[in-house]
Amino acid sequence: MSQAAPDTRQGHIEVRNFALSYETIDGAVEAVTDTHIHVEPGEFVSIVGPSGCGKSTLLNAVAGFLKPTSGVVTVDGSAVTGPSAERGMVFQQYSLFPWKTVRENVEFGLKMGGMPKFERERAARTLLGLAGLEAFENHYPERLSGGMKQRVGIVRALATGPKVLLLDEPFGALDAQTRIIMQQILTNMWQRLKISVLFVTHDIDEAIFLSDRVYCMTARPGSIKAEIRIPLERPRQQSMMMSSEFLALRRGLMSLIREESLKAMGGEITDLGMQGLGIEFQGHSIADVL
């Protein structure tokens, strides 16, 4: 905490000339192509796009689970070669260890880092306290609600003090009410920690509400169709979702995604048009597009 100033400069994600294809019997299938994204230290960036556009593929490459076919992924200048504790990840399926209690789940990363038992217990308690989960530290995950499970998932990913936090549709399995509460909790946490976040979602409202910037991806093979700055002031409140500014952003993003979703359903001719649009919108703000 004392070195707050240098810490905030960490967590710069850079993805350049990124392409990833899968080998199949019919030859290579491109999942993501010609993609450039970046996340500045302390920035909250979302990726939205029609389903199957490769947004999760991109996130998994940043996490180090997938190797790009071409291009580079770097965090603070060093290339990503595999998963590591400096890139915390939150999964849609919660992925808590069912055989560990809530506290043991949160301790896991610290244990892997070699922190002594007493210290990591104390650290985990503190973190669980911040997330309002101290009463459940000895529960097994099975007994928690979806929202609570995902709070534990986020706390667990943050426990090791990662440079960046990667979230793969973390609230996709939650009901609408819980989802809104979780979004608020996440922005509050992010506001306090000032950690770089890369957030994948198909929920446009969620992306706008949470982010500083939103990347919109094209249908498969995925690439960046547009990059939209979200100028809404912080801290964000739920009431902002009714403001005209929010609604205008929403309308713009919605039409971008609808185009892609239609193309994804429409078959071959879409490939051409899609690439054209992708180039047209790349690097422009939504205001230019509208």
Next chain:
Amino acid sequence: MSSPALMTSPDQAAASAAPGAAIPPRRPAFSARTLRWFRLNQDRLRSLLVGTASLILFLIAWHLLTTYRVVFFVKFTNVPAPLAVYASFTKAIHDPHFLMHILLSCRRIFIGFSLAAVVGVPLGLIMGRFKLVHEVVFPVAEVLRPIPAIAWVPMAIMLWPTNEQSIVFITFLGSFFPILVNTLHGMTLVDPVLVRAAKCLGAREAAIFREVYFPASLPHIFTGLTVGMGVAWVSLIAAEMISGQFGIGYFTWEAYSLVQYADIALGMIAIGVLGLGSSLVIRAAGQLVMPWRSR
């Protein structure tokens, strides 16, 4: 609260005739709790009652079939009656020979089953994790697995210098394959997202194995142990009947040879009770090792 206050005033205590004042507030509270207990444990009590009734019915049927020496496709003429079996049971528990038979069988099970678990579980885990080991071991295991342990008896006698060792070997073989196969199955079902989550939290190969693959496979490992224990008893009894000199299987077979029919049933019941007891031990161990699965 109110009853001691009432008691301090002697005339009131006399007037209300003590039981009327002091007991009513307690009894409803007590019986309400009792009622709730009954309601909450309704299902368990029900199965307990039905289970007991079913056992009693079984004993009555057995008693009637044997006392009237029923012959209806099967002959009950020489089958011992439950009371005769009980009589030989009361005699047997004071007989050191009978206890020795039981202890020896238990010892063979313990050694054979423990060896199977100690070899089968790690081998299954390693086969699940390392493809090459799987590719090498699996075909051999698949060929040997369908061979019933009893078919191994002649081979076992040739392989091992003593009779005792060959019987333990048969017991080992019987439980080994269920343990191996179930452990391997558990490994294939480990959720890959949990492995990815562990990697993201800085876990390396050994830690992933210890903290993810092993605990995730535990439920299947315990299924394997339970099945393996059942097969271990089957194999042991068969081996004892064929080649043994001691053990509860030998006791049962010897009883037939010596025309002590009550002892046949006694031996059978002893085997049943021992089998049940050993699977209860495994279940208890499972609950101890996997607290997250017990509610």
